[in-house]
Amino acid sequence: MLTENIWCLKMTKELNDIAAHFNKDQFTTDKAKLEKYGCDWYKGITPNAAAIIFPETEKDVLKLFKLCNQHGIRLVISGGRTGLSGGATASHQEIVLSTERLNKVHWVDNSNQIICQAGVVTDIAKALASSKNRLLPIEFSSTSASTIGGNIATNAAGAKFIKYGATKKHVVGLKIIMVDGTILNLTNRNEKDATGPDLMELFFGSEGVMGLIFEATLRTYELPEFRESILVKTNDLSEIHSVINEERNLISAVEFMDDNCLQLLEKESDYQYEVLIEFESSNQDVVDQALERIAAKDFDVSLLNARQLNEFWSARENLPVILADEGANKLDLCVPLNKIDLFLKKIRDYDTKNSIYNFGHLGDGNVHVNILLDESGALAEQIYLLLQDFDGSPSAEHGIGKRKTKLLKKFTNYRDKLNLLKQLKNSVDPTNILGPKVFFED
Amino acid sequence: MKILVPIKRVNDYNVKVRPNQSNTDVDLSNVKMAVNPFCEIAIEEAIRIKESGNADEVVVVTVGDEKHQEQLRTALALGADRAIHVKTENPLQPLDVAKVLVKVFEKELPELVLMGKQGIDGDHNQTGQMLAAMLGLPQATFASKVELQSGIVEVTREIDGGLETLKAELPAIVTTDLRLNEPRYASLPNIMKAKRKPIDELDLGALAVSLENRVELVAVESPAERQEGVKVESVDELVDKLKNEAKVIE
Ligand SMILES: Cc1cc2nc3c(=O)[nH]c(=O)nc-3n(C[C@H](O)[C@H](O)[C@H](O)COP(=O)(O)OP(=O)(O)OC[C@H]3O[C@@H](n4cnc5c(N)ncnc54)[C@H](O)[C@@H]3O)c2cc1C
Ligand SMILES: Cc1cc2nc3c(=O)[nH]c(=O)nc-3n(C[C@H](O)[C@H](O)[C@H](O)COP(=O)(O)OP(=O)(O)OC[C@H]3O[C@@H](n4cnc5c(N)ncnc54)[C@H](O)[C@@H]3O)c2cc1C
Numbered sequence: 009m010l011t012e013n014i015w016c017l018k019m020t021k022e023l024n025d026i027a028a029h030f031n032k033d034q035f036t037t038d039k040a041k042l043e044k045y046g047c048d049w050y051k052g053i054t055p056n057a058a059a060i061i062f063p064e065t066e067k068d069v070l071k072l073f074k075l076c077n078q079h080g081i082r083l084v085i086s087g088g089r090t091g092l093s094g095g096a097t098a099s100h101q102e103i104v105l106s107t108e109r110l111n112k113v114h115w116v117d118n119s120n121q122i123i124c125q126a127g128v129v130t131d132i133a134k135a136l137a138s139s140k141n142r143l144l145p146i147e148f149s150s151t152s153a154s155t156i157g158g159n160i161a162t163n164a165a166g167a168k169f170i171k172y173g174a175t176k177k178h179v180v181g182l183k184i185i186m187v188d189g190t191i192l193n194l195t196n197r198n199e200k201d202a203t204g205p206d207l208m209e210l211f212f213g214s215e216g217v218m219g220l221i222f223e224a225t226l227r228t229y230e231l232p233e234f235r236e237s238i239l240v241k242t243n244d245l246s247e248i249h250s251v252i253n254e255e256r257n258l259i260s261a262v263e264f265m266d267d268n269c270l271q272l273l274e275k276e277s278d279y280q281y282e283v284l285i286e287f288e289s290s291n292q293d294v295v296d297q298a299l300e301r302i303a304a305k306d307f308d309v310s311l312l313n314a315r316q317l318n319e320f321w322s323a324r325e326n327l328p329v330i331l332a333d334e335g336a337n338k339l340d341l342c343v344p345l346n347k348i349d350l351f352l353k354k355i356r357d358y359d360t361k362n363s364i365y366n367f368g369h370l371g372d373g374n375v376h377v378n379i380l381l382d383e384s385g386a387l388a389e390q391i392y393l394l395l396q397d398f399d400g401s402p403s404a405e406h407g408i409g410k411r412k413t414k415l416l417k418k419f420t421n422y423r424d425k426l427n428l429l430k431q432l433k434n435s436v437d438p439t440n441i442l443g444p445k446v447f448f449e450d
Numbered sequence: 451m452k453i454l455v456p457i458k459r460v461n462d463y464n465v466k467v468r469p470n471q472s473n474t475d476v477d478l479s480n481v482k483m484a485v486n487p488f489c490e491i492a493i494e495e496a497i498r499i500k501e502s503g504n505a506d507e508v509v510v511v512t513v514g515d516e517k518h519q520e521q522l523r524t525a526l527a528l529g530a531d532r533a534i535h536v537k538t539e540n541p542l543q544p545l546d547v548a549k550v551l552v553k554v555f556e557k558e559l560p561e562l563v564l565m566g567k568q569g570i571d572g573d574h575n576q577t578g579q580m581l582a583a584m585l586g587l588p589q590a591t592f593a594s595k596v597e598l599q600s601g602i603v604e605v606t607r608e609i610d611g612g613l614e615t616l617k618a619e620l621p622a623i624v625t626t627d628l629r630l631n632e633p634r635y636a637s638l639p640n641i642m643k644a645k646r647k648p649i650d651e652l653d654l655g656a657l658a659v660s661l662e663n664r665v666e667l668v669a670v671e672s673p674a675e676r677q678e679g680v681k682v683e684s685v686d687e688l689v690d691k692l693k694n695e696a697k698v699i700e
Binding site for chain 1 (some may be wrong): 462463464465480482484485487490524633635636637638639641642683684
């Protein structure tokens with residue numbers, strides 16, 4: 009108790025010192041703000057931030073890093089706080105560096121690129137691209153709140169991964185502020201660059217522990233002019249894989265839901281799975297020919313019109329929300345593509361209480377396994393063990409954060425990667441100021 | 451019994467349409483087109499009536515250029531038996547469409563005409579009513595339920611304050627509202643088969659209807675851009691903003 013009090017006093021003195029270096033409205037310890045900015049979408053960790061700081065310039069960031077180094081105060085970088093792993097949650101009296109005011113964005117005409125500061129909301133960058141008739145293909149249901157910095161720091165991937173890849177594919181350049189005050193410009197100004205390893209990789213999926221992503225240059229893509237979507241109902245996912253393999257160049261999304269999910273959405277189904285496959289091309293004929301080929305197969309397959317598509321996607325977006333409300337434990341798993349059918353089959357075998365709901369991005373091997381009525385966690389444990397047998401990943405797209413550190417440690421396949429990451433982390437942030445307890449328990 | 455379903459080709463309802471550069475019309479070049487959603491409901495209802503044994507044939511018809519065959523083929527894929535394409539290069543206004551449909555009606559002599567209550571493009575909500583008037587037949591608009599008895603159609607309509615049920619002698623014109631049914635998915639193999647089905651073509655000129663544009667489209671403009679809203683954290687902040695920024699309260 010005494011030590012805690014002393015700590016608090018010491019902290020207050022230091023916070024006052026830090027506060028004195030910023031404008032009044034850039035620093036807050038207001039209780040409501042601490043709770044709001046101290047926490048991301050994952051509510052399993054109690055937010056416990058010491059203060060929130062809103063830097064507006066490079067200088068502000070440098071000043072803050074310097075003060076934190078001086079006082080040994082730890083920092084959590086926070087973007088749109090839509091992360092699902094507690095990576096942006098301050099749980100141990102860290103100061104939260106909110107990128108909210110680092111929100112400048114501009115369009116580069118001759119290269120069709122966007123230069124964004126970290127805190128630019130994803131949908132703003134997407135809207136800027138679409139106003140120029142270009143596409144920024146970062147697509148999932150939280151882009152109205154997530155930030156470009158957060159997307160890069162989690163290497164976010166969504167429904168269109170199969171065609172466009174994860175966020176890192178769109179990043180041409182990064183400006184990073186390291187915790188020792190170094191500013192790094194890592195921009196690939198040329199298509200090819202054999203000047204050593206691509207060190208931007210150190211920051212893709214780095215979840216706020218390697219340095220602050222201050223600014224990013226993003227490439228944009230041609231708008232696909234023609235798009236059609238089919239819905240296949242099946243008991244046999246190998247049918248879908250045959251389509252994926254044959255038409256891969258045209259496919260921009262493959263979303264599946266199992267019968268339990270359909271039931272939850274109050275939809276009738278005589279099949280185990282419903283799968284939506286989306287095709288995109290700049291040439292209608294090419295899409296039509298693919299549809300012809302698929303029609304010739306003996307599938308239960310329909311072409312969806314606009315209304316039916318809207319219904320599908322809104323159901324797909326509602327599904328995680330409904331399951332979250334029901335209290336589902338959501339596992340975000342990935343298995344090698346050629347093993348996904350067997351993996352799903354095995355999970356079905358485990359599901360004796362009919363309490364597992366599977367949906368996800370079939371074309372990437374990414375399954376969101378949602379488990380209800382598993383208080384002891386035994387079922388989840390069993391599935392994670394199975395996942396190890398399948399050489400799978402315990403986090404396909406939602407990161408590790410503070411939430412999955414214990415889990416990741418169990419996956420022996422990741423041990424070497426974690427060790428190297430630790431070494432790299434130590435070399436750029438030896439006193440562990442940025443994102444403590446993210447990736448590593450200590 | 452034969453059901454005639456007139457259908458309209460409109461912009462896909464997910465597409466945001468914009469005015470053309472000179473603001474004389476909406477710009478539909480390169481815009482995805484589809485069967486008008488209310489017409490899709492009419493097709494679905496006709497097919498359900500046929501499936502229930504109360505009709506023998508569903509005939510769809512549309513008026514427009516070559517591209518309108520796409521929408522006829524969609525209807526064929528959904529289960530229509532026959533399609534009629536009245537060919538014209540120039541888009542027609544509702545009264546002229548109704549006049550054309552009178553001719554088609556006289557040729558086909560269906561017992562029931564089921565059609566959408568309005569197109570989602572022009573929102574006219576006129577064609578069914580004018581068709582009924584010109585044919586001197588009973589009309590029941592905005593149907594949310596359609597039931598056939600011998601020689602009679604019973605139609606339920608959603609009106610302010612409740613439901614209204616009408617009975618009309620056949621032949622009759624019924625226009626469909628949104629909640630009448632939920633149209634089925636078009637099976638992909640059926641769509642491909644429909645591509646090879648014949649479509650009866652009628653030349654507009656040969657139908658001897660006097661056409662006349664009575665309404666002139668003067669201008670089309672985008673709505674004024676609205677500034678994006680902001681979220682406030684508390685009632686106090688709201689009051690503060692209303693007072694000091696919006697200045698709508700003292
Ligand atoms: C409804 C919903 C659906 C989602 N769907 C998907 C999906 O389909 N695919 C997917 O991949 N994710 C998904 N997510 C997760 C999340 O939206 C994404 O990971 C998003 O990219 C996080 O961005 P953010 O700005 O909210 O980051 P935050 O939550 O603020 O932060 C996430 C992590 O990044 C770090 N960080 C943030 N900004 C910076 C920066 N400038 N520099 C360094 N580190 C930084 C934080 O410290 C934290 O560790 C979803 C989330 C929700 C709530
Ligand atoms: C005629 C000709 C044409 C070429 N065309 C191209 C071209 O079109 N595109 C292109 O990219 N390159 C080209 N190169 C360059 C070269 O062929 C490639 O870079 C090739 O990948 C080098 O392979 P290597 O096994 O010969 O490597 P080496 O020359 O033996 O070594 C190259 C580097 O890699 C390191 N290295 C080698 N093996 C390992 C290992 N196992 N672990 C760690 N480090 C290792 C070495 O230390 C050295 O630094 C060309 C070369 C020639 C002679």
